Amino acid sequence: MSNKSVLGIIGGSGVYDIDGLTNTRWEKIESPFGEPSDELLFGELDGQKMVFLPRHGRGHRIPPSEINFKANIDALKRAGVTDVISVSAVGSLKEELKPGMFVIVDQFIDRTFARNKSFFETGLVAHVSMAHPVCNRLGDHLELAAKNSDIEVVRGGTYLVMEGPQFSSVAESELYRSWNCDVIGMTNMPEAKLAREAEMCYATVAMVTDYDCWHPDHDNVTVDAIIKVLLANADNARSLVKNVAPNVGTDMHGVTCTCKTALDNAIITAPDARDQKIVNKLSAIAGRALN
Structure with a gap:
């Protein structure tokens, strides 16, 4: 059976410098939502198609609040990506989560306020479920790959996403700890x-x-x-991506994962009331459900 999954990696510039990545090319993907953070790097790793996107642009040019998250996700979708792994640097809110450890997050608290958070708008309304905001199937693959890479990893945790670019005050940090959050960062919302x-x-x-x-x-x-x-984390991130890629590629359950049908019963606007300009704009994002 042919491998139909395409693995997308969103992260820092060091993540895509992986031994064995072949047939590489940088390509600019046009999006109706504006400019993505950078060109996309296409490549293959042991036959698994992969696409890398530097979230802040090469050279880390773009601050968290100015990332064009909609263009980034739309560009990845247009590039054929089916599965996305987000690699993010975070601060720890718990003593036991020490620097150098990896956390495979399963929940978010979104405290951002200056970002456009949906592809849908007036003329085409949809409400997707975010009760379980990450793919458990991908989490399983990441946990196994981390252990096979000898990375100290914790499965499950809540990521508090703050607006930034400034870091927290002590009072804010203690507030988030009282909410039982595990880590804090600035980049995974509205990306997820x-x-x-x-x-x-x-x-x-x-x-x-x-x-x-x-x-x-x-x-x-x-x-x-x-x-x-940071340097040790970058080495471990490359090792993790290299180990997780073949497992994602051979997972035949990816095609039927419920993430792939998230828009079923989510679009509220009646067909005859939909704004055709928005429908056209969402051809890559929501084409399956709209058609």
Whole structure:
């Protein structure tokens, strides 16, 4: 049976420097939602088709609040991506989640406020479920790949997504800890919501770089120490992606995953009341459901 999955990786520029990645090319993908963060890097790893997108652009040019999340997800969908793994640097809100550890997130609390969070708008309304915001099937593959890569990993956790670009105050950090959040970052919302609207399987690997400012040793952390963790995390992220790719590729359950039908019964607007301009704009994102 042919491999029909295409694995998309959203993350930093170091993630796509993987040994064995072949047939590589950078390609600009046009989107009706504007400019994606960068061109997409297409390649193959042991026969598995892959597409990489630097979330902040090569050279880290774009701050979290200015990322065009809609264009990024739309471009990946137009590139044929079926499964998305988001790789993100985070701060830890719990003592036991130490710098260097990876957390396979299963829940989010979205505290962003300056971002456009849906492909749908006046003229075409839809409400998708975000009760379980990540794909459990992809989470299984990531957990196995992390263990096979000897990465210290925790399965399950809540990611508090803040607006940024400033970091939290101590009061905010303690508030999020009181909510039993595990990690904090700035990039996975509305990315996860848009991936669900696009009917793509989505999972997050949160890479702990440091403790958030609640920790008594926070002020003693040096830049050198953080850079050391960042470099180790980048090496581990490459190893994780390399190990997870073949498992995603041979998973025959991917085609029938419920993520792929998230828009079933989600579109509310009656067919004769839909704005055709918006329908056309959503040809890649929602074409299956609209047709």
